[in-house]
Amino acid sequence: MAAPVRIVFLGGLGEIGRNCFCLEVDGEVVVVDCGLMFPEADMPGVDLVLPDFTYLRERADDVAGIVLTHAHEDHAGGLSFLLRDLSAPIYGSPLSLGLARRRIEEAGLLGRTELIPVADGETRRIGPVEAEFVPVTHSVPHGFAVAYHTPVGTIVHTGDFKLDLTPVDGRTTDLARLAEIGARPEGVRLLLSDSTNAERPGFTPSESTVGVAMRDLFARHPRRRFIVASFASHLHRVQQVARAAIDAGRRVAMLGRSMVHNVAIGREMGVLDIPADRIVEIEEIDKFPPGEVCVICTGSQGEPMSALSLMAAHEHKWMTVTDDDVVVLSAHAIPGNEANVDRVIDALIRAGAEVVHDRNAPVHVSGHASSEELKFMLALIQPQWFVPVHGEYRHLMAHAHLAVDAGVAAEHVIICEDGDALDVTDDEITLDRRAVPAGFLYVDGIVGDVGHGVLRDRRSLAEEGVVVVIVTVDARSGEVVTGPEIVTRGWVHEAEAADLIEEAKEAVRASLRDAAAEGATDFETLRRHTRRAAGRFINERTKRRPAVIPVVMEV
Numbered sequence: 001m002a003a004p005v006r007i008v009f010l011g012g013l014g015e016i017g018r019n020c021f022c023l024e025v026d027g028e029v030v031v032v033d034c035g036l037m038f039p040e041a042d043m044p045g046v047d048l049v050l051p052d053f054t055y056l057r058e059r060a061d062d063v064a065g066i067v068l069t070h071a072h073e074d075h076a077g078g079l080s081f082l083l084r085d086l087s088a089p090i091y092g093s094p095l096s097l098g099l100a101r102r103r104i105e106e107a108g109l110l111g112r113t114e115l116i117p118v119a120d121g122e123t124r125r126i127g128p129v130e131a132e133f134v135p136v137t138h139s140v141p142h143g144f145a146v147a148y149h150t151p152v153g154t155i156v157h158t159g160d161f162k163l164d165l166t167p168v169d170g171r172t173t174d175l176a177r178l179a180e181i182g183a184r185p186e187g188v189r190l191l192l193s194d195s196t197n198a199e200r201p202g203f204t205p206s207e208s209t210v211g212v213a214m215r216d217l218f219a220r221h222p223r224r225r226f227i228v229a230s231f232a233s234h235l236h237r238v239q240q241v242a243r244a245a246i247d248a249g250r251r252v253a254m255l256g257r258s259m260v261h262n263v264a265i266g267r268e269m270g271v272l273d274i275p276a277d278r279i280v281e282i283e284e285i286d287k288f289p290p291g292e293v294c295v296i297c298t299g300s301q302g303e304p305m306s307a308l309s310l311m312a313a314h315e316h317k318w319m320t321v322t323d324d325d326v327v328v329l330s331a332h333a334i335p336g337n338e339a340n341v342d343r344v345i346d347a348l349i350r351a352g353a354e355v356v357h358d359r360n361a362p363v364h365v366s367g368h369a370s371s372e373e374l375k376f377m378l379a380l381i382q383p384q385w386f387v388p389v390h391g392e393y394r395h396l397m398a399h400a401h402l403a404v405d406a407g408v409a410a411e412h413v414i415i416c417e418d419g420d421a422l423d424v425t426d427d428e429i430t431l432d433r434r435a436v437p438a439g440f441l442y443v444d445g446i447v448g449d450v451g452h453g454v455l456r457d458r459r460s461l462a463e464e465g466v467v468v469v470i471v472t473v474d475a476r477s478g479e480v481v482t483g484p485e486i487v488t489r490g491w492v493h494e495a496e497a498a499d500l501i502e503e504a505k506e507a508v509r510a511s512l513r514d515a516a517a518e519g520a521t522d523f524e525t526l527r528r529h530t531r532r533a534a535g536r537f538i539n540e541r542t543k544r545r546p547a548v549i550p551v552v553m554e555v
């Protein structure tokens with residue numbers, strides 16, 4: 001019997017984001033991706049959400065390496081947090097490592113982190129496995145699918161992919177190699193494949209189609225200034241926008257910290273071809289007529305502090321949006337960002353701009369395979385077992401159905417969720433449900449985990465507000481010396497509710513009078529009386545339940 005392989009899913013199965021799983025063989029662990037998730041509307045004040053690293057922390061010394069399939073935030077954004085707990089070399093394409101590097105550097109962890117670049121098609125031994133890096137196309141260049149050749153057979157992870165037959169850089173998914181891996185007599189034990197677009201019928205259009213749409217827009221508005229927002233990591237999108245703009249006689253300017261940074265890396269690595277004499281600094285932009293420039297910027301997700309939002313709000317240092325502008329949002333709102341994106345579109349239109357986005361023009365295509373491509377992948381790999389990854393539950397389910405349609409035995413298709421583990425032996429794969437902690441880790445600023453309790457408090461403060469009752473009592477008699485004073489945020493507007501607040505004070509005063517008459521002088525009892533009296537009054541009179549904070553001082 002060969003040593004079994006244990007696969008532990010820490011994130012990305014049940015949500016889009018915080019992708020992370022581990023392969024464990026003979027006590028050695030390989031981590032695959034370590035991403036973050038963007039917070040949703042019911043997570044007030046949370047900056048980002050990470051996988052629970054408990055399992056990895058306990059095995060910090062056993063981690064042989066980290067595989068980075070590509071540099072999107074949902075795969076690389078958690079690295080700078082994980083690397084605080086453990087130290088291991090990171091394997092990825094030179095571009096993926098280049099893009100991920102800044103975050104690791106900013107966290108001060110670069111000194112003890114080895115970045116190991118791997119080439120297309122290369123195989124590397126990482127601890128207990130041979131990892132073969134197979135090129136795939138996606139919405140960031142130089143992504144990988146990885147075939148893990150293990151003691152119990154080959155496990156293929158597609159990473160994020162689409163089957164773009166005319167990619168912008170000509171680097172296609174290596175279909176021939178994937179077919180070869182699938183056709184070997186021993187076959188592929190298990191396929192883990194990207195489920196993001198499993199519900200979408202047909203094929204995802206090629207990235208090249210966006211270039212055609214951009215050329216068309218430039219031709220239609222020769223005299224207007226263009227501002228095009230996209231993901232800073234989507235260098236093929238940036239390339240196409242820049243090429244179409246330059247061909248239309250325009251110069252391009254980058255705006256937004258990560259756009260400036262990623263474009264510099266892309267040009268340095270030869271991934272981006274934008275001639276230096278066609279680039280202008282953003283500060284110089286007003287020296288050119290509107291029809292001769294195109295600004296490429298961040299902010300396509302409606303981030304409130306991004307260049308695009310600030311421009312729309314007339315708060316940007318260099319640029320103001322006017323009716324001379326055509327603004328193109330060349331991206332799709334990721335879950336949780338829809339409302340912000342709509343708000344920015346509204347603000348831009350209010351500022352006079354013509355706004356083009358993925359709902360009114362073909363200025364965006366997905367980076368993920370649709371159902372026909374997913375079936376194509378299944379046909380190439382012909383896996384004995386299949387687990388859909390990277391998606392919300394319904395995406396995973398849709399992908400599972402596709403796999404059965406494509407010929408995988410239904411009893412060999414397993415829906416796993418965060419925290420589940422799979423044990424792969426020579427002849428079986430068994431599921432261990434909820435094997436490890438896999439809750440959300442909420443990050444606010446630089447604080448590690450703000451926790452469920454804090455979030456619950458924030459939600460209740462947001463919905464009901466807070467009332468602070470301040471009263472000074474005589475320590476011996478328990479009688480009120482000064483107050484009560486009432487300060488509130490979010491219950492009633494103090495200036496307009498003076499009478500109500502007076503009544504609330506009286507209710508507290510009466511309750512404290514009763515307490516004193518019963519001989520209560522201790523601080524805790526008086527606090528309880530204060531909270532209860534105020535809470536009851538507020539609930540009876542206003543049918544609300546704000547947080548009541550009693551502040552009792554003794555003299």
Ligand SMILES: [Zn+2]
Nearest residue numbers: 070072138160
């Ligand atoms: Zn991705």
Ligand SMILES: [Zn+2]
Nearest residue numbers: 072074075160
């Ligand atoms: Zn992803």
